[in-house]
Amino acid sequence: MYDAIVIGARCSGASTAxxxxxxxxxxxxxxxxxxxxxxxxxxxxWPHGMxxxxxxxxxxxxLAVTPAHTTVEVVNDGISLxxxxxxxxxxxxxxxxxxxxxxxxxxxxxxxxxxxxxxxVDAAAGAGAEVRTGFTVRELVVEDGQVVGxxxxxxxxxxxxERARIVVGADGRNSFVARTxxxxxxxxxxxxxxxxxxxxxxxxxGPAQLxxxxxxxxxxxxxxxxxxxxxxxxxxxxxxxFRADVPGNYQRTLDFVSPELGETVRARGVREERIYGTLxxxxxxxxxxxxxxxxxxxxxxxxxxxxxxxxxxxxxxxELVSAALDRWLRGAVSIDEAMAAYEGRRRSQNxxxxxxxxxxxxxxxxxxxxxxxxxxxxxGNQQETDRFIATHADVAPVSEFFQASNLFLxxxxxxxxxxxxxVFADFAGTSRSYQQNLFA
Amino acid sequence: MTHPGDGTVTIExxxxxxxELIGIILAAARRGDVATMxxxxxxxxxxxxxxxxxxxWDDFAALDGAxxxxxxxxxxxxxxxxxxxxxxxxxxxxxxxxDKNAYDFxxxxxxxxxxxxxxFYDWVQARRRxxxxxxxxxxxxxxxxxxxxTNDLGRRARGINFNSQxxxxxxxxxxxxxxxxxxxxxxxxxxxxSPMVLGNTRISDDLEAALGDLVGLEHVTLFPTGWxxxxxxxxxxxxxxxxxxxxxxxxxxxxxxxxAATRNVVRYEHLNVEAVRRHLAGIRATxxxxxxxxxxxxxxxxxADWPDLVTLQQVCREYDATLLVDVAHDLGSMGPGGTGxxxxxGLLGAVDIVxxxxxxxxxxxxxxxxxxxxxxxxxxxxxxxxxxxSNALSPVQTAVVRxxxxxxxxxxxxxxxxxxFTAIHALRDELTGRGLTCMGEPSPIVPLLIGNEKLARxxxxxxxxxxxxxxxxxxxxxxxxxxxxxxxxxxxxxxxxARxxxxxxDGALADSRAYxxxxxxxxxx
Ligand SMILES: Cc1cc2nc3c(=O)[nH]c(=O)nc-3n(C[C@H](O)[C@H](O)[C@H](O)COP(=O)(O)OP(=O)(O)OC[C@H]3O[C@@H](n4cnc5c(N)ncnc54)[C@H](O)[C@@H]3O)c2cc1C
Ligand SMILES: Cc1ncc(COP(=O)(O)O)c(C=O)c1O
Numbered sequence: 001m002y003d004a005i006v007i008g009a010r011c012s013g014a015s016t017a018x019x020x021x022x023x024x025x026x027x028x029x030x031x032x033x034x035x036x037x038x039x040x041x042x043x044x045x046w047p048h049g050m051x052x053x054x055x056x057x058x059x060x061x062x063l064a065v066t067p068a069h070t071t072v073e074v075v076n077d078g079i080s081l082x083x084x085x086x087x088x089x090x091x092x093x094x095x096x097x098x099x100x101x102x103x104x105x106x107x108x109x110x111x112x113x114x115x116x117x118x119x120x121v122d123a124a125a126g127a128g129a130e131v132r133t134g135f136t137v138r139e140l141v142v143e144d145g146q147v148v149g150x151x152x153x154x155x156x157x158x159x160x161x162e163r164a165r166i167v168v169g170a171d172g173r174n175s176f177v178a179r180t181x182x183x184x185x186x187x188x189x190x191x192x193x194x195x196x197x198x199x200x201x202x203x204x205x206g207p208a209q210l211x212x213x214x215x216x217x218x219x220x221x222x223x224x225x226x227x228x229x230x231x232x233x234x235x236x237x238x239x240x241x242f243r244a245d246v247p248g249n250y251q252r253t254l255d256f257v258s259p260e261l262g263e264t265v266r267a268r269g270v271r272e273e274r275i276y277g278t279l280x281x282x283x284x285x286x287x288x289x290x291x292x293x294x295x296x297x298x299x300x301x302x303x304x305x306x307x308x309x310x311x312x313x314x315x316x317x318x319e320l321v322s323a324a325l326d327r328w329l330r331g332a333v334s335i336d337e338a339m340a341a342y343e344g345r346r347r348s349q350n351x352x353x354x355x356x357x358x359x360x361x362x363x364x365x366x367x368x369x370x371x372x373x374x375x376x377x378x379x380g381n382q383q384e385t386d387r388f389i390a391t392h393a394d395v396a397p398v399s400e401f402f403q404a405s406n407l408f409l410x411x412x413x414x415x416x417x418x419x420x421x422x423v424f425a426d427f428a429g430t431s432r433s434y435q436q437n438l439f440a
Numbered sequence: 441m442t443h444p445g446d447g448t449v450t451i452e453x454x455x456x457x458x459x460e461l462i463g464i465i466l467a468a469a470r471r472g473d474v475a476t477m478x479x480x481x482x483x484x485x486x487x488x489x490x491x492x493x494x495x496x497w498d499d500f501a502a503l504d505g506a507x508x509x510x511x512x513x514x515x516x517x518x519x520x521x522x523x524x525x526x527x528x529x530x531x532x533x534x535x536x537x538x539d540k541n542a543y544d545f546x547x548x549x550x551x552x553x554x555x556x557x558x559x560f561y562d563w564v565q566a567r568r569r570x571x572x573x574x575x576x577x578x579x580x581x582x583x584x585x586x587x588x589x590t591n592d593l594g595r596r597a598r599g600i601n602f603n604s605q606x607x608x609x610x611x612x613x614x615x616x617x618x619x620x621x622x623x624x625x626x627x628x629x630x631x632x633x634s635p636m637v638l639g640n641t642r643i644s645d646d647l648e649a650a651l652g653d654l655v656g657l658e659h660v661t662l663f664p665t666g667w668x669x670x671x672x673x674x675x676x677x678x679x680x681x682x683x684x685x686x687x688x689x690x691x692x693x694x695x696x697x698x699x700a701a702t703r704n705v706v707r708y709e710h711l712n713v714e715a716v717r718r719h720l721a722g723i724r725a726t727x728x729x730x731x732x733x734x735x736x737x738x739x740x741x742x743x744a745d746w747p748d749l750v751t752l753q754q755v756c757r758e759y760d761a762t763l764l765v766d767v768a769h770d771l772g773s774m775g776p777g778g779t780g781x782x783x784x785x786g787l788l789g790a791v792d793i794v795x796x797x798x799x800x801x802x803x804x805x806x807x808x809x810x811x812x813x814x815x816x817x818x819x820x821x822x823x824x825x826x827x828x829x830s831n832a833l834s835p836v837q838t839a840v841v842r843x844x845x846x847x848x849x850x851x852x853x854x855x856x857x858x859x860x861f862t863a864i865h866a867l868r869d870e871l872t873g874r875g876l877t878c879m880g881e882p883s884p885i886v887p888l889l890i891g892n893e894k895l896a897r898x899x900x901x902x903x904x905x906x907x908x909x910x911x912x913x914x915x916x917x918x919x920x921x922x923x924x925x926x927x928x929x930x931x932x933x934x935x936x937x938a939r940x941x942x943x944x945x946d947g948a949l950a951d952s953r954a955y956x957x958x959x960x961x962x963x964x965x
Contacts, residue, residue: 032493037486038485038486039487039490039491040487040490040492041491096965172491172493173491174491174492174493174494174516176493176494179494185957186957187957187958187959187960188957190523190525190527190530191524191525236523236524236525237523237525239523243459246457246459246460274455274456274457274485275457276457276485276487276488277457277458277459278458278488278520279520279521279523280519280520280521282524282525285959285960286959287959343961344961344963345963345965347960347961348960348963348965349890349891349892349962349963350964350965351960352891352895352921352958352960353891353920353921353922355960356892356893356894356921357921360539369547369548369549370543370545370546370548371544374547397921397965398919398920399918399919399920399921400919402543402915402921403919403920404692404915404917404919405690405695405707406688406707407543407546408695408699409699409705409707411547412699412703412705427549427550428549428550431549
């Protein structure tokens with residue numbers, strides 16, 4: 001009999017197991033995959049994601065093999081902003097959400113999942129959690145409506161049953177726990193992006209670059225093995241046409257969104273792997289908990305990749321749920337109180353506002369005139385640019401940036417005007433042309 | 441190739457991408473060709489297999505014969521393969537109406553000022569068609585605790601009324617109506633002109649004296665609206681090289697005044713007096729010559745909280761800054777003898793500048809600015825713009841406010857405030873007891889936090905037909921993602937009415953959540 005069985009041993013699962021084990025609880029964590037291995041994900045970690053790793057004592061191990069930076073360049077229709085997430089906002093984030101702000105770091109990195117997830121799994125084992133990889137859960141053991149354990153098959157092919165006081169579903173977007181319990185989906189937002197990426201050597205551009213033009217976008221971020229993760233994305237409505245020629249349209253997107261980047265990749269880049277992709281990224285929430293079970297990570301809330309936040313959210317869930325479960329397992333609070341505390345954080349108004357922010361961005365509509373003007377107004381205003389980046393990354397609440405008095409002041413303080421940026425020259429014509437499917 | 445420190449993985453560059461493979465598997469599945477499915481599956485990337493864990497990639501060959509299993513695989517693969525919005529079509533009007541917010545239209549494109557407003561208008565029309573446009577409703581009769589209204593599509597409703605700012609229920613008070621009638625009889629409906637010319641009457645002088653008495657600041661100037669008073673006070677006093685520190689959530693008339701007066705505007709964190717101290721120290725470190733105006737509301741109109749004015753005024757004095765407090769909502773409706781937040785904090789006569797509005801408790805239009813300085817009074821009258829260059833309050837309005845000020849100070853005023861607070865507590869307790877979040881402190885404003893705009897707009901649509909008139913506030917009144925219902929309570933609300941309204945609102949919220957299939961709750965963070 002374990003205190004907790006965690007299904008899934010990646011960003012949310014291994015972390016939850018690690019934290020619970022460190023608190024002295026008996027934990028079993030299983031995953032059908034073996035490690036090191038990848039999972040569909042472009043693995044960018046914002047500074048709060050890195051800070052979680054630092055809080056858990058794992059950041060050095062990651063940084064030993066992964067390049068990291070603090071400033072990021074964001075270019076929207078030619079309007080460039082460069083900034084970083086302010087330390088003070090990071091501290092506030094951790095204080096608000098977790099009650100302490102230790103371990104904050106300002107850097108970001110792109111960590112291959114085969115690297116990161118292995119470090120997490122090893123750390124969980126090192127903390128005393130029992131880790132079984134190559135173990136597929138095939139049934140939940142349910143007694144009197146309460147989940148009390150799992151049945152599954154291990155690497156040796158043998159069928160086993162294990163029991164615990166709580167089963168944690170850390171089993172991703174297509175969660176086995178959710179499907180088995182027939183859990184509904186809430187707050188669905190079907191419009192999302194298609195995303196295709198691969199790994200390139202042959203150039204080093206320094207910090208991360210994110211580019212957007214019309215309905216398409218691309219990003220280049222240095223990652224492990226002296227490679228760059230080069231990603232393109234666009235509206236899922238255009239995915240069929242994109243799919244007709246993946247390598248050709250991948251390059252075409254780069255050329256369209258950032259001709260300079262397109263040229264770098266074409267002329268100097270060596271592609272090291274096949275091109276990966278998906279368009280299955282519609283957003284939803286699931287019920288968070290029920291008798292004997294609780295969900296974390298993508299299983300509880302999946303959303304589009306366009307703000308590169310899922311892994312960081314998985315870490316956040318791990319800290320929140322392990323803190324809640326610890327109080328219950330120690331007998332300090334009832335399970336209902338523990339779960340209510342977790343739910344309060346995870347289904348808050350700030351969380352709702354960010355859900356909307358991501359889902360709206362994921363529709364990849366061409367930027368509106370007023371949105372582009374805002375980017376112009378931000379140029380030269382470093383403090384607000386940084387706060388905007390922090391808002392985009394879900395460090396600072398959406399409501400604090402998108403507030404009338406702030407937006408008016410930003411406007412008043414603008415140092416540049418539309419005359420300085422080409423996209424405004426024939427705005428109506430340009431916007432119309434952006435509606436054209438580039439791949440049709 | 442092989443990664444350092446990991447001898448096991450070989451990645452073939454020429455492999456087909458997963459999309460193509462899934463396409464082949466899907467076509468084969470539809471034919472029941474499990475052999476092709478299994479063969480193709482072995483080529484699918486490890487990434488995708490580890491992610492799409494619900495697809496039995498390794499067991500395709502065994503699907504033979506089990507029909508519904510095959511159908512399930514087809515369904516699951518299709519979900520990965522086809523854009524999700526094609527499976528779940530939505531009403532485009534409703535999507536448009538619920539997704540956008542007014543901010544999306546603040547900087548329209550184009551050089552023709554007439555035509556570039558059309559984009560916004562399209563959105564307004566979508567909101568109206570879907571009955572989620574909460575603005576511009578009209579009254580059919582005198583409102584009290586219940587009102588009868590028509591929305592801007594011409595639909596009627598009647599409900600418990602939380603949309604009137606008439607906190608002490610003066611609109612139906614015989615004394616108030618009599619004062620209006622008498623002034624009408626004595627002076628007629630017109631205000632003859634600007635108060636700088638001949639717009640004021642003897643009643644105006646009486647009123648200035650009564651207000652001076654109420655806030656303990658004897659030099660009072662009247663304005664035609666509260667908005668004009670706030671805007672006029674700020675632009676009257678502050679010049680380009682001066683500074684303004686303003687609470688982020690202070691009222692629009694003050695924010696706009698600040699923007700019009702100077703570019704040196706700092707919006708400090710809501711209620712944070714320590715932040716004000718830091719900013720003041722920062723400004724004074726480099727600028728010892730120019731003025732600093734610190735601006736805050738008393739009772740905040742959509743948050744129902746108030747600052748520690750004692751410390752704020754002290755801090756202002758330390759740095760030779762001037763404090764302006766807007767008491768539009770609290771003066772008359774709360775505090776000892778109706779003296780509002782100032783009286784509650786023992787600050788009568790002790791704040792540099794106080795402004796207020798008559799549009800709430802005082803049952804009229806209009807506003808005022810008060811201080812201890814006759815010089816400041818004359819200066820603001822001359823340079824405030826909205827005083828000099830706008831017609832004075834009408835005699836009827838002035839008389840109503842004067843009578844309201846009298847009742848506010850009387851024993852009847854105390855009794856009315858006691859009734860008001862009984863209703864406030866009934867409303868807040870019932871809402872809180874139902875797990876909803878009332879923001880701020882007990883006061884005539886009860887902000888019920890909703891957050892998400894879609895939820896608020898949908899609940900607002902439902903409430904219209906359920907007998908509660910509650911104003912939904914969203915951007916630009918509140919920040920994005922923190923919309924709320926602002927319930928304004930009146931002395932005339934019976935506690936049972938307040939509780940009934942709370943039950944109805946709770947029901948409408950629950951139904952809206954179900955309609956939107958939303959799992960978000962009402963905790964702020
Ligand atoms: C295209 C794309 C790009 C992305 N880019 C980023 C990014 O740049 N930055 C970022 O932060 N996030 C990104 N994300 C999101 C991120 O990948 C996810 O949020 C994150 O992987 C969620 O972690 P998790 O631990 O909850 O689930 P997962 O990583 O999906 O792990 C779930 C685990 O559960 C296991 N499992 C499932 N069922 C069973 C079972 N029955 N028995 C045993 N084990 C089981 C699986 O094998 C799997 O290992 C991206 C996502 C996509 C789709
Ligand atoms: C705090 C505050 N100040 C000023 C005003 C403006 O008052 P009036 O409506 O009289 O113009 C209002 C009302 O909207 C207010 O809430």
